[in-house]
Amino acid sequence: MFSKILIANRGEIACRIIKTARRMGIKTVAVYSDADKRALHVEMADESVHIGPAAAGESYLVMEKIIAACRRTNADAVHPGYGFLSERAAFAKALQAAELVFIGPNPKAMEAMGDKIESKKCASAAHVSTIPGYLGVIADPDHAVQIADEIGYPVMIKASAGGGGKGMRIAYSASEVADGFARAKSEAASSFGDDRVFVEKFIVDPRHIEIQILGDKHGNLIYLGERECSIQRRNQKVIEEAPSPFLNDAMRKKMGDQAVALARAVGYDSAGTVEFVAGQDGSFYFLEMNTRLQVEHPVTELITGIDLVEQMIHVAAGGKLALTQADVKLNGWAVESRIYAEDPTNNFMPATGRLVSYRPPAEGTHQGITLRNDTGVYEGGEISVHYDPMIAKLVTHAPTRQQAIASQCHALDAFVIDGIRHNIPFLSALMRHPRWHAGNLSTAFIAEEFKGGFALSEPTGCLARRLAAVAAAIDDLSAVRQHAISKSVRGMLARPHRRERVVMLHAARFDVSVETTSDGCLVRFDRDEEPAHIVVSDWRPGQLVWCGTVDAENMAVQVRPVLNGMTLAHAGTHVKARVFTRREAELITFMPSKKVDAADTQLHCPMAGVIMLIAVEVGQEVKAGDPLCVIEAMKMETTLHAARTGVVSKISVRTGDLLAAEAVIMEFA
Known part of the structure; x- marks a missing residue:
């Protein structure tokens, strides 16, 4: 058995491998880039070796640096995790040449299966069911369109050396094939160092x-x-x-x-x-x-x-x-x-x-x-x-x-x-x-x-009632704590057994009464014939998660204090909750509301990333949905589209620029 393993990866998979190696009594070596100097996998490993700049192409993907780190630490073997060099037969061969063990399949099997084109040929020879498609080298977008026309739409354009959804596009028309072919090749080259792609029939509803x-x-x-x-x-x-x-x-x-x-x-x-x-x-x-x-x-x-x-x-x-x-x-x-x-x-x-x-x-x-x-x-x-x-x-x-x-x-x-x-x-x-x-x-x-994308919704129905009960219980406990902090003994003794409150979940109003019990509290909804909600929790003010039961059902609610209330998040919903006395609720209706102007004449970078392509020019008219530019972030390319009709009045970036989130890319008249 090995005495020391180097993990040629980072993040959660490196940490996960370390846990098993530690249980097996095997020492571990972590490698890290400039960006990962303080990463968790570096802290967990027995030893660590710096291998270069943040860019993966200058650190985690450089085989020579991994082998040098093995030499430096006397590691016996290398576990590649997933991604990076994990499916590179050349890496497994280089380790063999260096008399190091690759913890993974032999290079021959990797070459046969790691290349998606060759793997389909092997599968067919082994009598495994395969999808109709074109497995040869595709020269250009026109060739890709010709193949797609012959196979029939929709088609899948995939990187031969790809994985994890990178270098992959679904196309329903010739124009989508041409654009998808370019994007797939670009992603494949940057993620895997291999820009070959192939086309196959896309199975509908698979x-x-x-x-x-x-x-x-x-x-x-x-x-x-x-x-x-x-x-x-x-x-x-x-x-x-x-x-x-x-x-x-x-x-x-x-x-x-x-x-x-x-x-x-x-x-x-x-x-x-x-x-x-x-x-x-x-x-x-x-x-x-x-x-x-x-x-x-x-x-x-x-x-x-x-x-x-x-x-x-x-x-x-x-x-x-x-x-x-x-x-x-x-x-x-x-x-x-x-x-x-x-x-x-x-x-x-x-x-x-x-x-x-x-x-x-x-x-x-x-x-x-x-x-x-x-x-x-x-x-x-x-x-x-x-x-x-x-x-x-x-x-x-x-x-x-x-x-x-x-x-x-x-x-x-x-x-x-x-x-x-x-x-x-x-x-x-x-x-x-x-x-x-x-x-x-x-x-x-x-x-x-989720056709229109995902939006945080406000709770309705039974869920709204349960969250209102939680908000009332939180407010009641906070009031008890405030009395205790101020040592207002008289106030505590004078505190009514049944406290009437109004819970506002944004615009939805719930008139409730709250009663303390030995375990938690009872929350009754006015003019409601249903039994009171029994709310039980050991939550304390300042905790970010309210965990407890409502009517004996487990419930976890994210709680964040905000001005004049709290936000509650649960089950994909998010709402601001405010709890008032009945008199406060009457007065709050007289407070004016602030209107927000949503007009925006700028395109902002939605995440930190690199500008890969600018698709428009100053003075060009664009319509809603037109592509404006392509951003690469975290090894994925994203096309940004125009939100409305307008004219490009200013472009503030150039291809290759690294932008922070919310940076202005271009402006419109």
């Missing part, structure tokens, strides 16, 4: 199912069930679960057998994933094979009890798999949410900045429910423009799918992040969506169910 496989260097291969990753946005997975609510035992075995057959055909000998696109009719087709550890591997670990990183290290050291296919049992259900630094209310634009508050819910197992949080950040740390915007992966495991979803909802609501924009409100709302609960999924789910 589900994304992937099979986890595991092999050793002695010819043993097994599959560890499936994951469903159909909840995607811009071809980037958002929520994953295991097993899939779509598969039955027969389909699971058929897909698993094909995955193993493909892996066996190329001599695969590590952890890997064979991805399929499945039609709603139960048909399925080979999509690609990822010759590495997947981002979403925790859900498989939780339902199988198998540590995939430990198995990768074990087989890389020459060990045999201790498991046979018959030993693999699927236990319960696991759901994973990817928490990103992005603004879901602004077209999910990536966000950067400092984590002023970062307090995830506690990990562990309680009453059969397991909560796991894989992360690479900490409170006070920064989210950099240079890398993927993932903050954490929140995973829950329970005996049933509905229990795993319910525990995921509660955990998301209790997850505190302040200082940057993040997608937790969106995840929380999505997790409660009826279609998600029913398991009626496809990769178009988000586009179909």
Whole structure:
């Protein structure tokens, strides 16, 4: 077994590998760029080596620097994590030449499967179902359009060396093919150093199912069930679960057998994933094979009890798999949410900045429910423009799918992040969506169910009543604390047993009465025949999350004090709450409201990034929806469009400029 492993990666995956290596008694070496000097993975590792500037192309992607770091620290082996060099056969070969062990598949298997064009040819030869498409080299946009016309729309344009949704576009017309071809090639070149793309038929309303496989260097291969990753946005997975609510035992075995057959055909000998696109009719087709550890591997670990990183290290050291296919049992259900630094209310634009508050819910197992949080950040740390915007992966495991979803909802609501924009409100709302609960999924789910994008909504109905009860209980407890601080004993004795209040959730009014009990309080709604709401919590003023029960149902609510009230966030809703006495409520109606002018004649950079392309000139007339420029941030290119008709009066930037968030790009007359 290895005595020391270098981790050629960063962030949450580096931290996750360190945890397993530490449990196995193996020392670890972290590498870091200028931007990651104070990163969590550097702090966790036994040793660390600086490898260059913030740009990945000058640090994490430079093989020679990784090998030099191994020499310097006497590391035996290298675990690449995912992304960066994890699927570079040249890297595995370079490590072999340096007499270092690559903790991953052999270079031959990586070459066969890492290239998406070649992998489809191998899959076809291994009698694995494949999607119709063109697997040759595409010369230019015109060639891509010709191919798409022959295949039939819609088509998928994909980077041959790609992954993680980068270098991928769906096109429904010839014009979209031409633009998508250019963007896909550009993203592929910057992310993978390989600008080749291919075109294939896009299966309408598909589900994304992937099979986890595991092999050793002695010819043993097994599959560890499936994951469903159909909840995607811009071809980037958002929520994953295991097993899939779509598969039955027969389909699971058929897909698993094909995955193993493909892996066996190329001599695969590590952890890997064979991805399929499945039609709603139960048909399925080979999509690609990822010759590495997947981002979403925790859900498989939780339902199988198998540590995939430990198995990768074990087989890389020459060990045999201790498991046979018959030993693999699927236990319960696991759901994973990817928490990103992005603004879901602004077209999910990536966000950067400092984590002023970062307090995830506690990990562990309680009453059969397991909560796991894989992360690479900490409170006070920064989210950099240079890398993927993932903050954490929140995973829950329970005996049933509905229990795993319910525990995921509660955990998301209790997850505190302040200082940057993040997608937790969106995840929380999505997790409660009826279609998600029913398991009626496809990769178009988000586009179909959130057609106008995502907006923080105000609570209504039963949810509004529950939040009003929480607001009344918080206000009542704060009043008790104020009396205690002022030591107003007389005031405490004179405090009425039943206190009448008005709770305003923005413009919605709730007339309530509050009574203290030994455990919490009773909140009654005036002119309401229903029983009083029983609100119980050990929350104290100053805490950012109110955790407790309302009528015996668990509830977590984000609480932030604001002028004359508090904001409450729960289940994807957000509202300002104010609690008044009845007299105060009468007087507040006379307060004037302020109007805001929403007119804007400037295009602002939605996130820190680099200007890749300026598509207009000064004096040019643009219409709503016209492309204005292309921004690259966190390895993804985003086209900014005109919000209204106007004339470009000033362009304040040039191609190649690095901009801060909210910087002015251009102005309109």
